[in-house]
Every structure is written in structure tokens, then in C-alpha cells.
Amino acid sequence: MSINADQKKPFSLRFRLVVLAVLLLTISLGLVGLALDAAFHRSSEAGLKARMESFVYLVLAATEVNDDGVLVFAEEPGDPRLNQPGSGIYASLSGDRDRWTSASSLGINLPEPVQIQTGKTEFTTASDETGNYYTFRYGVSWELPQGQMLPVTVTIFVDPQELQPEFHAFRSGLWQSLALVGLILVLAQVILLALGLRPLRRISEDISGIESGRLERLEGSFPKELEPLQRNLNHLLDTEQANQSRYRNALDSLAHSIKTPLSVIRSSLPSDGTPKTVAMENAVADMQHLIATRLQRAATSARRSNAAAVDVKTQLERLVSSLKRVYSQKLINIDVMIEPDLAFYGEQRDFLELAGNLLDNACKYGDGQVRISAQKLDSKDSRVGIRLQVDDNGPGIAGDEREELLQRGVRGDERVEGHGLGLAIVLEIVSAYHGEITINQSELGGACLNVSLKTR
Amino acid sequence: MRILVVEDDSGLQTSLAEILREAGYAVDVSGDGIEGLFFGQEYPLDLAIIDLGLPGLPGLDVIRKLREQERQFPILILTARADWQDKVEGLEAGADDYLTKPFHPEELKARVGALLRRSAGHAQPLIELGPLKIDLVSQRVFKGEDEIELTTYEYKVFEYLLMHPDKVVTKSVLSEHIYEEDADRDSNVIEVFVGRLRRKIDPGGLMNPIETLRGRGYRLNKPSGPA
Numbered sequence: 001m002s003i004n005a006d007q008k009k010p011f012s013l014r015f016r017l018v019v020l021a022v023l024l025l026t027i028s029l030g031l032v033g034l035a036l037d038a039a040f041h042r043s044s045e046a047g048l049k050a051r052m053e054s055f056v057y058l059v060l061a062a063t064e065v066n067d068d069g070v071l072v073f074a075e076e077p078g079d080p081r082l083n084q085p086g087s088g089i090y091a092s093l094s095g096d097r098d099r100w101t102s103a104s105s106l107g108i109n110l111p112e113p114v115q116i117q118t119g120k121t122e123f124t125t126a127s128d129e130t131g132n133y134y135t136f137r138y139g140v141s142w143e144l145p146q147g148q149m150l151p152v153t154v155t156i157f158v159d160p161q162e163l164q165p166e167f168h169a170f171r172s173g174l175w176q177s178l179a180l181v182g183l184i185l186v187l188a189q190v191i192l193l194a195l196g197l198r199p200l201r202r203i204s205e206d207i208s209g210i211e212s213g214r215l216e217r218l219e220g221s222f223p224k225e226l227e228p229l230q231r232n233l234n235h236l237l238d239t240e241q242a243n244q245s246r247y248r249n250a251l252d253s254l255a256h257s258i259k260t261p262l263s264v265i266r267s268s269l270p271s272d273g274t275p276k277t278v279a280m281e282n283a284v285a286d287m288q289h290l291i292a293t294r295l296q297r298a299a300t301s302a303r304r305s306n307a308a309a310v311d312v313k314t315q316l317e318r319l320v321s322s323l324k325r326v327y328s329q330k331l332i333n334i335d336v337m338i339e340p341d342l343a344f345y346g347e348q349r350d351f352l353e354l355a356g357n358l359l360d361n362a363c364k365y366g367d368g369q370v371r372i373s374a375q376k377l378d379s380k381d382s383r384v385g386i387r388l389q390v391d392d393n394g395p396g397i398a399g400d401e402r403e404e405l406l407q408r409g410v411r412g413d414e415r416v417e418g419h420g421l422g423l424a425i426v427l428e429i430v431s432a433y434h435g436e437i438t439i440n441q442s443e444l445g446g447a448c449l450n451v452s453l454k455t456r
Numbered sequence: 457m458r459i460l461v462v463e464d465d466s467g468l469q470t471s472l473a474e475i476l477r478e479a480g481y482a483v484d485v486s487g488d489g490i491e492g493l494f495f496g497q498e499y500p501l502d503l504a505i506i507d508l509g510l511p512g513l514p515g516l517d518v519i520r521k522l523r524e525q526e527r528q529f530p531i532l533i534l535t536a537r538a539d540w541q542d543k544v545e546g547l548e549a550g551a552d553d554y555l556t557k558p559f560h561p562e563e564l565k566a567r568v569g570a571l572l573r574r575s576a577g578h579a580q581p582l583i584e585l586g587p588l589k590i591d592l593v594s595q596r597v598f599k600g601e602d603e604i605e606l607t608t609y610e611y612k613v614f615e616y617l618l619m620h621p622d623k624v625v626t627k628s629v630l631s632e633h634i635y636e637e638d639a640d641r642d643s644n645v646i647e648v649f650v651g652r653l654r655r656k657i658d659p660g661g662l663m664n665p666i667e668t669l670r671g672r673g674y675r676l677n678k679p680s681g682p683a
Contacts, residue, residue: 252537256509259536260465262558267471271561288558292538319540322547326554329574349541356540 013200014193021189022182029178040170044163045134049123052136052156055079059091059102059154065142069150071100088159090133095152105157115139115153126160133157199223203230210237255295262287293424309343310351312374312386319356327363334359337373345383345455346433354429357422358390358449366392366446377452385435385454394446402439426451457572457615458482458633460504462492462518463534464511468557472505475561476568480595480608480615482636489513496522500632501529502619503571505555508535508546516549523550530571534559569593576619583618585678586663590618597657604656609634613649614657617666617676626673650674 011019058078066072071093081087082102090105094113101110116122116139124135135157142150199222209215217237218230266284269277313336320334344351355372362370371391378384397405405423426449430437433453442448459481463469466487473483484499486492489510496504496518504522508515519531533546533554543554552574553567573581573592583590589598595611597604606614612634617625627643635641654666667675 256536259557260468264465264467264471266558267468267475267561267564269561284558318544318548322544325547325552328552329570349539352540352544356543360540 013197014190017193018186018189022186025182025185029182033174033178036174037171040174041167044166044170045125048134048158048163049136052123052134052158053121053138055082055089055091055156056136056138056154058082059093059156060138060140063093063100063152065095065144065150065152067145069095069097069142069144069148071095071098071152073100088162090157092155092157093152094155095150110157111135113153113155115151118149118151133159134163199226207233251295251298255291258287258291262291289424293428309345310348312342312344312351313338313340315344315348315351316355316372316374319352319359323359323363330363330368332363332366332368332370334363335371337371339375342374342376342386343382344386344453346453350429350432351453354426354451354453355388355390357426358388358451361422361449362390362392362394362447366394366444369393369444371444377454381456384456385433385452387450387452389448389450391442391444391448392446393442393444396441396446397439405439406437429453457502457612457619458484458500458636459568460492460495460499460501461485462487462489462495462504462510462515463507464488464509465507472564475564479565479568480612481568482612482634482639484637487511489515489518493518493521495637496527497525499637500629501527502575502633503530503532503568505532505534505568506551508533508537508542516546519546519549519551528575530575532567532571566593572619576621578619585618585665585676588657588665590614592618599657606653606656609645609649610653610656613646614653617674621676621678624669624673624675629673 059082062074062076062078064072064074076083079089081089082091082104084104085106086108087104089102090108090110091102092105092110092113093100094115099113111133114137116137118139118141120137120139122135122137126132126134135155138154140152140154142152144150202220203218203222203226206215206218206220210217217234222230262284266281269280269284271277316336316338320336323334324332359370359372362372369392373389375387376382376384377387406427427437430451430453433455435452435454437449437451440448440450457480459476461469461472461476461483463472463485464487469485469487473485476483484495484501486495489512491512492504492506492510493513495501506515506518510518513521515533515535519533522531530552531550533543533551534557535542535546535554536557538556546554552571555564555567569581569592578592581592583592587599588604590596591598592615595615597606597611597614613630616630616633627646628641630646631641631643650666650668654661658665665676667677669675
């Protein structure tokens with residue numbers, strides 16, 4: 001089967017399915033990735049919030065307020081990072097009058113302190129408003145000796161950079177594993193397709209088997225989804241076969257019904273040899289030739305080769321014994337030389353017709369000595385075709401007549417004597433099987449006809 | 457020599473019968489397979505011409521059944537289907553030769569003559585009987601260079617005896633084989649034919665090729681040498 005070059009060939013099913021699967025996987029895995037990323041963000045921020053809360057308690061533990069309401073700090077705030085400048089974690093305490101910031105904030109501009117109500121906490125994520133820090137505020141108050149309450153807000157700032165490595169590690173891990181999952185899914189898809197499309201491939205192999213004549217129908221069981229296709233194809237094949245045999249039968253009965261009146265015409269002609277009679281006789285002979293060659297052509301072109309092999313030896317033996325019967329008054333010796341188990345993968349009718357005509361001519365024009373040999377065209381593959389050679393010891397066919405005979409046979413519209421009619425039929429069959437024919441001088445002294453028939 | 461023609465096309469049946477009668481044969485005709493088979497079983501035939509495409513019973517089956525019942529007369533297939541497949545099947549069924557339509561009358565006569573000679577064991581169409589030469593194709597009899605003129609029935613009797621040499625042939629067998637089924641037969645006529653035949657081929661009564669066996673019939677005695 002060939003696809004018209006102008007017509008754009010539709011993409012293969014496998015290509016379509018793989019491309020669609022890749023697209024779908026990219027989108028869905030991308031969404032999954034984004035969702036996981038966001039969830040991770042939230043959970044790490046929650047973790048951060050908890051850690052910041054503990055920093056609040058650390059700072060509060062290191063804080064004291066003297067009786068004047070002034071904030072006093074321990075040297076060690078409980079976590080070295082609060083003393084290490086630029087560590088990313090900063091603490092600030094702001095009371096009514098004074099403000100304290102941790103040593104880590106040295107040289108860093110922290111946002112202006114914001115006071116919140118006692119007992120309240122406030123967590124904000126990094127944004128411009130918060131000066132790009134995660135902030136956690138906690139409002140406390142100290143009871144002063146005078147019974148006054150000193151509200152103090154503890155604020156922890158965390159540089160977003162603190163979380164970056166974590167995010168980074170998570171993201172790259174996430175996308176790597178998602179890509180791996182995607183790849184595995186695509187590979188699985190390819191394997192699934194190969195397995196799932198296998199019945200389709202089997203159907204296509206079977207169809208080419210039918211084309212080459214190896215199979216008659218789609219046999220075997222196919223998956224449920226393909227059964228209607230199988231059924232319809234088989235139905236189509238059956239219909240086609242029925243049509244062909246009807247066509248053949250019609251041709252056959254046409255030949256039959258024309259030949260009988262022709263016989264009547266011919267047998268009612270007087271044998272006086274007048275020009276009129278001769279013209280009539282020639283016309284009848286022309287019609288006979290046309291029927292034999294043209295109908296033969298139609299019947300061979302309607303050929304449907306089936307898988308059944310024709311056993312060459314058996315068929316040749318049938319022909320030889322038939323011919324010996326017909327030519328029993330002539331004492332003919334027919335030598336058959338064939339390869340053992342030689343088979344012809346075409347129509348038995350065609351084989352019999354071809355070999356029958358070749359042998360009949362050899363018996364008719366030979367002088368009692370006929371030899372037929374047959375072998376495979378290709379010694380390795382017996383399905384390729386066969387070669388037949390028929391020799392006789394008759395007068396043979398002169399060199400310049402050979403070409404003419406083959407030409408006439410091809411035209412099939414001329415009345416030819418002798419080898420003619422049989423040879424015309426032989427030529428029809430040879431050309432139907434894309435074979436070749438040559439006429440030579442035989443070793444036996446007469447004609448040597450060599451034909452090849454291709455069955456593949 | 458008596459021939460059965462089984463052919464369903466009435467035009468062809470008629471012209472076949474005409475050609476064969478003209479050639480000096482007694483001809484019985486039938487238009488379908490069942491009747492043809494019956495004639496083949498019942499009539500003393502020397503040859504049958506059977507068309508393959510017959511109503512009632514296909515020609516191949518007619519041939520097979522005749523052969524199953526040991527009817528050994530030669531059978532010529534007449535067929536429009538010139539395929540070797542069909543020819544081979546016909547010959548395998550028991551036919552001896554085939555003739556494809558449309559045939560030439562001369563070819564038909566030649567095939568029929570050849571088959572009859574073959575079944576009598578004569579390879580050549582020329583038979584020598586002492587000084588006599590009989591040409592079975594042109595149906596002429598010579599003594600030396602001189603032709604002996606025989607009537608149709610005299611020749612028929614002579615031919616039948618020639619085909620069955622050294623065998624006793626009764627008068628009724630002779631009349632069965634030279635007359636068709638519905639002809640008026642009279643065995644005395646046979647005596648007349650044989651008497652005239654003897655006078656013509658052996659006027660001096662020296663050879664006596666046709667011997668009369670009283671109460672039994674006639675026997676053609678072959679002189680020494682090939683027949």
C-alpha cells in the first residue's frame with residue numbers, strides 16, 4: 001500500500017498517543033509540583049513560626065526590667081545566632097521608652113518597631129511592608145513595683161534567606177522526582193501501546209497475508225473490540241470471493257454456450273472448399289481462438305491464488321497419463337524430471353493448463369520423445385515460483401518463427417496453426433504470473449520451451 | 457460400427473448424427489445424461505461420444521458409471537471447456553480422448569476412426585488382408601492396384617469383421633452393430649451382405665477370408681502376417 005505523496009500522512013496512533021500523554025503528564029505533574037511546593041512553603045513557614053516563637057521565649061528569658069522600667073539584658077541571649085552579626089535572625093524588644101535589638105542586627109536596618117497588645121501574637125511573612133523579613137511579634141507586659149504595667153513587644157525578624165536553602169533543596173528534589181515519574185509514565189505508555197496495539201499489527205500482517213495469497217480469511221481470535229472489524233473484513237472477502245466465482249462461472253457458461261452453436265455452424269458447413277465456405281470456416285476459427293484466449297485471459301486475471309500448494313509431481317503425472325491415453329497410437333515417451341517435493345503456490349487450474357498445453361504441443365509436434373523438467377525459481381524460497389522446461393524431438397521452431405509466435409500469442413487476434421492456440425494460452429498464463437518464456441533449440445533435436453512463473 | 461451420441465444441444469446432436477451416418481456409422485442419440493447412461497448400458501456399442509455438460513447426469517458421471525459397469529467401448533468426450541483440468545478429469549474418469557468445441561467435422565471423423573481402430577488393436581489406418589488393402593480412413597478396399605467397389609452396408613459388415621478378427625461374430629451381433637436401435641433388422645439381409653461381400657473381395661473363392669460357421673456365425677481369418 002502506498003500513500004499519495006501530496007496527501008499529508010496522518011500521524012501514527014502511537015505518535016499521537018505518546019504526544020498527548022506527554023502533554024497531559026507535563027500539565028498534571030506541573031500542577032502537582034506547584035501544589036506540593038505551596039504546601040511545603042506553608043509547612044516550612046509554620047515551622048519557622050514555631051522556631052521564632054521559641055526565640056521569643058529565649059529573649060524574654062534573657063530580659064529583665066529594673067524597677068525604673070528599663071530593659072536589662074543578659075549577655076548571653078541563649079542562642080549564639082542572636083549575637084552573631086548578620087546571622088539572619090534578629091530580635092528586638094520595644095517598650096514605651098526604650099528599644100533593644102540583638103547584637104546580630106548590628107549594621108542592619110530593622111523596620112520601625114510596632115507595638116501590639118499584651119498577650120497577642122502576630123506573624124507576618126516576608127513582604128515590602130515588613131521590610132522583607134519574617135516577623136513574629138509577641139506582646140507582653142511587666143508588672144513594675146509601683147503596680148504599673150510595662151507593655152513590651154518582642155519581635156523576631158528572620159531573613160527570608162534563612163529559608164532559601166531549604167526551599168531550594170526541596171524544589172530541586174521535587175522537580176527531579178516529578179521528571180523521573182513523568183519519564184517512567186511515558187515509557188510505561190510506550191510499552192502499553194506496543195502491547196495494546198499488537199492485535200492491530202497482527203490484523204495488518206494477516207491482511208498482507210491475504211494479499212499475497214498466504215491466507216484466505218482473517219483467522220484466529222482477536223480482542224473483542226476488533227471482532228467487528230474481523231467479521232466485516234471476512235464478510236467482505238467472502239463477498240468478493242463469491243463475486244469472483246460468479247464472474248468465473250459466467251465466463252465459463254458464456255464460453256460453453258458460444259462454442260456449441262459454433263460447433264453447429266462448423267459441422268453444417270459443406271466441405272466443398274469454395275471461397276465462401278473457407279471464409280466461414282476462417283471466421284469460426286477466429287471466434288474459437290478469441291474465446292480460447294480472451295476468456296482465458298479474463299479467467300486468469302480473476303485469479304485468486306490460495307495458500308494450498310499444488311504438488312507438481314502429482315499434477316504432472318496426471319497430465320502424463322492423460323496424454324499417454326490420448327496419444328496411445330503414437331507411442332510417446334514422456335520423461336518427467338522434477339525436484340522432490342516441488343510445489344507450485346498458484347492455482348492448480350493454471351498449472352494444469354500451462355503444463356498441459358506445453359506437453360500437448362510437444363506430443364503433437366514431437367516425434368515420440370518428450371521431456372519435462374521443473375524446479376524452483378529460488379533454491380532457498382520455494383514460494384517464489386517455479387520454472388518449467390519442455391523439450392521434444394520434433395522439427396522444432398525456426399529462429400525467426402520463435403519471436404513471431406510469441407508476438408502472435410500476445411496479440412491473440414490472429415489465427416495461428418500448430419503451436420499457436422496452445423501457446424497463446426500459455427502466454428496468457430505466463431504474463432498473469434509475471435513470468436518469462438523463451439523458445440530454443442532442444443538437445444533432443446526439437447523445440448525447447450522454457451517458462452517461469454512467479455507466485456510472489 | 458455403432459456409435460452413441462449424448463449431446464443436449466439438439467442442433468449439434470443432429471449435425472453430429474448426420475456427419476457420423478454419412479461416414480457409415482450406425483448412430484444412436486440421446487439428449488440427457490440419464491438416458492445416455494441407459495443406452496450405454498443396454499446397447500451393443502462400439503463407441504460413445506459424450507458431452508460433459510449434460511442435463512440429468514453430468515457427462516463425467518455417465519462415463520464413470522459406464523466404466524464401473526465394465527463397458528469397455530472407447531469414449532470420446534465432447535466439451536466446450538477446453539481446460540486441461542477438465543480434460544484430465546474426463547480422461548481420469550475413463551474417457552479415451554477429448555474433442556473441444558467448436559470442432560471440425562473432419563477432426564471428429566478422424567478421432568472416431570482412430571479410437572475404433574485403437575480398440576480393435578490396429579495402430580495403422582491401413583489393414584492388409586492377403587492381397588487386400590483396406591483403408592479405414594477413406595473406407596476404400598483395394599486388391600493390388602484395383603479398387604473394389606462396396607456398398608455402404610457391405611463395407612460396414614466387412615469393417616466390423618475386420619475389427620474383430622479371429623472371433624466368431626453372430627448374424628445378430630452384426631446386425632446390432634450396423635443398424636441403429638430403431639431400425640428394422642432382418643438377419644437374412646446379413647447373409648445377403650456377406651454373400652455379396654465374399655463375391656466382391658474373393659471372386660475365385662481362393663482365400664475364403666470370411667468363414668461361415670454353420671449355426672454360429674462368421675469368422676474373419678487373418679492370413680499370416682501383420683494385420
